[in-house]
Amino acid sequence: MKFSPLVDELIKTLQCLPGVGPRSAQRMTFQLLERDRVAGQKLGQALSNAMSDVGHCSRCRTFTEQELCPICASSRRGESGQICVVESPADVLAIETSGQFSGRYFVLMGHLSPLDGLGPDEIGLDKLAALIREEQPQELILATNPTVEGDATAQYIAEMCRDDNIRVSRIAHGVPVGGELEYVDGTTLALSLTGRREL
Amino acid sequence: MKFSPLVDELIKTLQCLPGVGPRSAQRMTFQLLERDRVAGQKLGQALSNAMSDVGHCSRCRTFTEQELCPICASSRRGESGQICVVESPADVLAIETSGQFSGRYFVLMGHLSPLDGLGPDEIGLDKLAALIREEQPQELILATNPTVEGDATAQYIAEMCRDDNIRVSRIAHGVPVGGELEYVDGTTLALSLTGRREL
Ligand SMILES: [Zn+2]
Ligand SMILES: [Zn+2]
Numbered sequence: 001m002k003f004s005p006l007v008d009e010l011i012k013t014l015q016c017l018p019g020v021g022p023r024s025a026q027r028m029t030f031q032l033l034e035r036d037r038v039a040g041q042k043l044g045q046a047l048s049n050a051m052s053d054v055g056h057c058s059r060c061r062t063f064t065e066q067e068l069c070p071i072c073a074s075s076r077r078g079e080s081g082q083i084c085v086v087e088s089p090a091d092v093l094a095i096e097t098s099g100q101f102s103g104r105y106f107v108l109m110g111h112l113s114p115l116d117g118l119g120p121d122e123i124g125l126d127k128l129a130a131l132i133r134e135e136q137p138q139e140l141i142l143a144t145n146p147t148v149e150g151d152a153t154a155q156y157i158a159e160m161c162r163d164d165n166i167r168v169s170r171i172a173h174g175v176p177v178g179g180e181l182e183y184v185d186g187t188t189l190a191l192s193l194t195g196r197r198e199l
Numbered sequence: 200m201k202f203s204p205l206v207d208e209l210i211k212t213l214q215c216l217p218g219v220g221p222r223s224a225q226r227m228t229f230q231l232l233e234r235d236r237v238a239g240q241k242l243g244q245a246l247s248n249a250m251s252d253v254g255h256c257s258r259c260r261t262f263t264e265q266e267l268c269p270i271c272a273s274s275r276r277g278e279s280g281q282i283c284v285v286e287s288p289a290d291v292l293a294i295e296t297s298g299q300f301s302g303r304y305f306v307l308m309g310h311l312s313p314l315d316g317l318g319p320d321e322i323g324l325d326k327l328a329a330l331i332r333e334e335q336p337q338e339l340i341l342a343t344n345p346t347v348e349g350d351a352t353a354q355y356i357a358e359m360c361r362d363d364n365i366r367v368s369r370i371a372h373g374v375p376v377g378g379e380l381e382y383v384d385g386t387t388l389a390l391s392l393t394g395r396r397e398l
Binding site for chain 1: 201202203204205206208209211212213215216217218223225226227228229230231232233235236238239240241242243244245246247248249250251252253261262263264265268269287288289292308
């Protein structure tokens, strides 16, 4: 024991956060205890609520505490007949910010990575295939990251849809190769969407 | 709303932590939701517990959920008749780690800073004065930080104890062990020279 049990426990558990080591966990703990207990209480409550109640949208797999996320729940978003496939919820946000897409999404929550045990089922491709059969969309826009893994995942999905009557496109490489989608500015993303090519 | 309400709320409240901005709050949220909900639940509970149950030691003011912290509660720690005055609980830990002190502490939880509204009462000096009258210690070791504010606070406490029958000392300033002389700033070097001891 370094401090009192409850203080030690808070310093220890804060280190589950990415980028937080013992030193910054200690600084966070003292700052909350000394200056902002109300904020600390709110954060504790927000964590408990999110960890127990946030699940995945039953259609697109993004995070939501509802059965359907707001985008899947909106009938207007189904009109374009387009489905944009992304790796993460942060990518959905980035594309929404670009203002260039009015369809729905499918969120892989990752990319194909056989060495990490992430095969087609783990990133929901069985679900995506069923969705395509059910919704009969006109176009699938593959907006996985412009990385080796993201490209391979897009290629795999394109192959998977070869026999479906659907246009499959890949966002243009206006996005810098090797970068991560969520860090790309809106203009570049908009260009990469309008410049998409058929696969 | 960027994501779902509970996700947005978690991203927002995480930013009460020092050094956490919108981007890293988002990364933390997704990492917990995707990979470690059990750790997230534990952290939420640890926050709630600490914020509501951790108070201050009634004798030395450090953080504890008990009436007395373990050091103040140990009668052995009272034997030396020494009280070490520090600015924060982290300083208590640092001095404990040095293994050179077996007395008790008094934790100011800050330093004198009139511009921020931190006067003698706010850093507990009324309590320290009462403690000195009550415990009649032999020595008060002033281990506030070697900064302008820490030095001023030490000076103020020394003045305050002028009429008490008590030895008041200040920790030595000097060159840190293991450091290289050429990287030590001039002020520290000057202090280490004026404070030199005969061998
Ligand atoms: Zn959805
Ligand atoms: Zn104490």
